[in-house]
Amino acid sequence: MIFERIAPEQHDTLDGVPEPSETPRLVGHGQAATMLASAYRSGKLPHALIFVGPVGIGKATLAFHLAHHLLKHPASEQAPEVLAVPDPASSLFRQIATGAHPSVLHLTRPPNDKTKSFKTVVTVDEIRKVSRFLSLTSHDASYRVVIVDPADDMNTNAANALLKNLEEPPARTLFILIVHAPGSLLPTIRSRCQMVRLTPLDAESLMTVLESVEPPPPDDPASRAALAKRAGGSARTAILLTQYGGLEIAETLDALATARKSDVAGAYRLAEA
Structure with missing residues (x-):
């Protein structure tokens, strides 16, 4: 629709x-x-x-x-x-x-x-x-x-x-x-x-909101759980993470921040994204 x-x-x-x-x-x-x-x-x-x-x-x-x-x-x-x-x-x-x-x-x-x-x-x-x-x-x-x-x-x-x-x-x-x-x-x-x-939305409510917009939330439970955790109960944040590749960007940023050695190439790729 x-x-x-x-x-x-x-x-x-x-x-x-x-x-x-x-x-x-x-x-x-x-x-x-x-x-x-x-x-x-x-x-x-x-x-x-x-x-x-x-x-x-x-x-x-x-x-x-x-x-x-x-x-x-x-x-x-x-x-x-x-x-x-x-x-x-x-x-x-x-x-x-x-x-x-x-x-x-x-x-x-x-x-x-x-x-x-x-x-x-x-x-x-x-x-x-x-x-x-x-x-x-x-x-x-x-x-x-x-x-x-x-x-x-x-x-x-x-x-x-x-x-x-x-x-x-x-x-x-x-x-x-x-x-x-x-x-x-x-x-x-x-x-x-x-x-x-008003309190932040629980994970189930977040997925309910996401299923009404494009693209829909990820299928596998682990990705859904990661998305809900990062969204912090905000449907708007969840939509931004889903629509604009924000989840991948956030995970890449975490990986760069916790890496023991600096990854210059990875940082450039993140900046381009």
């Missing part, structure tokens, strides 16, 4: 790998997902959440799945006790994935027109979109969801602008901050959010 991207390209997009907004399956994080679904059903969902954990474990994917759940089930007391599984054929899924849904605002590093790439920070101009977004009346009285991804990348002005929005959030508004290192956030922002700690 050929993957067709419908989400806008981002600063960390990988070829042939779905963006979090267009990933229909959430791998791992079942306990956190159930906790969030239960909090919503009981009317106790906080107005601001921080999803914290290492890079590439599915924090943003969980954020978009939660947004989908809130919009699919606007009456919280009638919502199921588990997060709804998005249907890629549905208009709701496609609207969220393409960035066209009026109730979901995804803020990340914006394009840099001068360099034709992306800026290195989440700018204050991006955060200013929040006020405009929240000033619009929700089209069906449903939740409005703001996802800052990653919030680590906000500069000081952007962080202060976000803080103002967090201090007096409108009703039925949810902020989700994707954070790799919580120490990078202002303490005043952290104090206004409930932190949800």
Whole structure:
């Protein structure tokens, strides 16, 4: 099956790998997902959440799945006790994935027109979109969801602008901050959010993710175990190791580093790779 991207390209997009907004399956994080679904059903969902954990474990994917759940089930007391599984054929899924849904605002590093790439920070101009977004009346009285991804990348002005929005959030508004290192956030922002700690994926979950992209993970158990160990629970790292020959490069580097005699030819081959 050929993957067709419908989400806008981002600063960390990988070829042939779905963006979090267009990933229909959430791998791992079942306990956190159930906790969030239960909090919503009981009317106790906080107005601001921080999803914290290492890079590439599915924090943003969980954020978009939660947004989908809130919009699919606007009456919280009638919502199921588990997060709804998005249907890629549905208009709701496609609207969220393409960035066209009026109730979901995804803020990340914006394009840099001068360099034709992306800026290195989440700018204050991006955060200013929040006020405009929240000033619009929700089209069906449903939740409005703001996802800052990653919030680590906000500069000081952007962080202060976000803080103002967090201090007096409108009703039925949810902020989700994707954070790799919580120490990078202002303490005043952290104090206004409930932190949800997400753990690295286990080896089985990593292989499940890899089997949905090209090339698939190696077949033999030893190579799979080596790949899982090097990935450290990060699906993103596992994909990079698989797609770009990273596992072979890492093993060659280890061999060079532990060799008793310097291997100049091997070092040149590694540099070329």
